[in-house]
Amino acid sequence: MTKLFKTIHNVETDEIQQVPLTSEDLAMIESDKAEAELMKSQEAKAKADKEAAQAKLAALGLTADDLKALGL
Amino acid sequence: MANPTTNFGWVMPTSTSLVTNLPADFNTFGQAVDTSMAQLKGGTTGQILSKTSATDMAFTWITNDVGDITAVTAGTGISGGGTSGAVTVTNDMATTMTTKGDLVPATGSGTYARLGIGSNNQVLTADSTASTGMKWATASSGGMTLLSTTTLTGASVTLSSISGSYKLLRIFIELPLNATDSWDTKMCFNADTTANRHQNLSLATDTTGVSGSFTQTSGSITYDGLDNAVTQTLIDITIPDYANANTWKFAYATSLGNNTTTTTQFSYKSNLIAYNQTTAISSLLFKPGSGNFTSGTIYLYGVS
Numbered sequence: 001m002t003k004l005f006k007t008i009h010n011v012e013t014d015e016i017q018q019v020p021l022t023s024e025d026l027a028m029i030e031s032d033k034a035e036a037e038l039m040k041s042q043e044a045k046a047k048a049d050k051e052a053a054q055a056k057l058a059a060l061g062l063t064a065d066d067l068k069a070l071g072l
Numbered sequence: 073m074a075n076p077t078t079n080f081g082w083v084m085p086t087s088t089s090l091v092t093n094l095p096a097d098f099n100t101f102g103q104a105v106d107t108s109m110a111q112l113k114g115g116t117t118g119q120i121l122s123k124t125s126a127t128d129m130a131f132t133w134i135t136n137d138v139g140d141i142t143a144v145t146a147g148t149g150i151s152g153g154g155t156s157g158a159v160t161v162t163n164d165m166a167t168t169m170t171t172k173g174d175l176v177p178a179t180g181s182g183t184y185a186r187l188g189i190g191s192n193n194q195v196l197t198a199d200s201t202a203s204t205g206m207k208w209a210t211a212s213s214g215g216m217t218l219l220s221t222t223t224l225t226g227a228s229v230t231l232s233s234i235s236g237s238y239k240l241l242r243i244f245i246e247l248p249l250n251a252t253d254s255w256d257t258k259m260c261f262n263a264d265t266t267a268n269r270h271q272n273l274s275l276a277t278d279t280t281g282v283s284g285s286f287t288q289t290s291g292s293i294t295y296d297g298l299d300n301a302v303t304q305t306l307i308d309i310t311i312p313d314y315a316n317a318n319t320w321k322f323a324y325a326t327s328l329g330n331n332t333t334t335t336t337q338f339s340y341k342s343n344l345i346a347y348n349q350t351t352a353i354s355s356l357l358f359k360p361g362s363g364n365f366t367s368g369t370i371y372l373y374g375v376s
Contacts, residue, residue, distance in 0.1 A: 004226070004227050004364070005226045005227065006226050006227050006228040006229070006230065007222070007223075007224075007225055007226045007228065007229040007230065008229075008230045008232055009220060009222045009229065009230065009231050009232065010232050010233045011219050011220040011231050011232065011233050011234050011235070011372060012233035012234075012235065013233070014220065016222070018225075018226060021227055025227065025228075028265050028289070029227065029362070031289065032258070032289065032290065032359070032361060032362070033361075033362055035288065035289060036256075036296070036361050036362070040296070
């Protein structure tokens with residue numbers, strides 16, 4: 001299996017290093033994945049909630065513009 | 073001869089004077105001459121007579137150089153001179169210039185040197201290390217300086233030791249690719265991955281504004297849906313006043329790339345990445361949301 005690495009470019013000296021990932025780096029990658037999954041699920045829930053609300057409005061014969069007109 | 077004399081009125085003996093009166097007549101005559109000539113007495117070697125008034129015989133002896141130039145001495149910036157005859161002086165500063173466009177700047181108090189014209193489109197620039205304190209130099213291009221060019225590879229790329237000498241940082245990321253499909257790119261100020269220090273924010277579209285908490289470990293600089301095989305992606309990031317040590321920091325990030333489902337369609341994102349630390353920014357970490365970078369280039373510019 002290819003060893004995972006990170007790249008560090010010192011802008012001042014123009015030295016470029018490729019450093020093996022540490023256990024902390026690997027943990028961060030997993031944390032990033034979890035964070036991304038959480039964001040995706042939150043976005044999906046917000047989208048589903050919006051669609052459900054719009055459906056309820058439609059059932060009442062209302063639209064989003066009607067709510068805006070009421071200042072809601 | 074007229075008696076008394078025409079000019080001075082001296083009375084001389086006459087032909088009819090008695091011989092016994094001649095001594096007294098000559099006395100009178102001589103005294104009159106003496107009195108008239110008294111003004112001409114005195115003086116020293118080299119002196120000349122000068123009128124003291126419009127009255128006859130009103131003279132005084134004076135040094136013969138009063139009111140006259142006796143020598144011309146070359147001062148600073150002038151050469152030549154002399155003490156007699158026709159004198160030539162030359163403007164040394166003018167003769168120091170030998171070629172079209174020459175300047176003659178000071179090298180110190182009362183000294184100067186030739187500074188030849190520079191090349192076309194160069195600008196005159198102050199330089200304390202130059203003998204004249206200035207030099208001709210190529211004008212900087214729009215105040216942007218390319219600080220680094222970095223290939224995207226590995227699980228992350230960190231740009232470290234970024235100079236704090238600029239007003240803002242501008243970053244272009246061209247053609248990034250990831251080994252994983254439907255990917256996005258994240259950025260951490262100062263390579264800081266501590267929890268709750270970053271936050272993605274939508275750019276405000278009205279004057280209401282928004283408030284909230286910091287909940288993230290990094291900020292997203294692309295839409296989470298880039299293709300991993302086709303890339304025409306460009307990312308543009310601006311970080312203003314990044315070197316101050318007093319304020320929270322933020323970056324504007326805009327990206328346009330290939331949609332992972334249909335690569336002829338776009339994935340677009342424009343947002344603000346907030347960072348709740350006041351430390352000056354000296355490094356930036358870029359990483360894919362998952363997987364590894366396989367290609368792409370980061371161009372980091374400092375803007376004066």
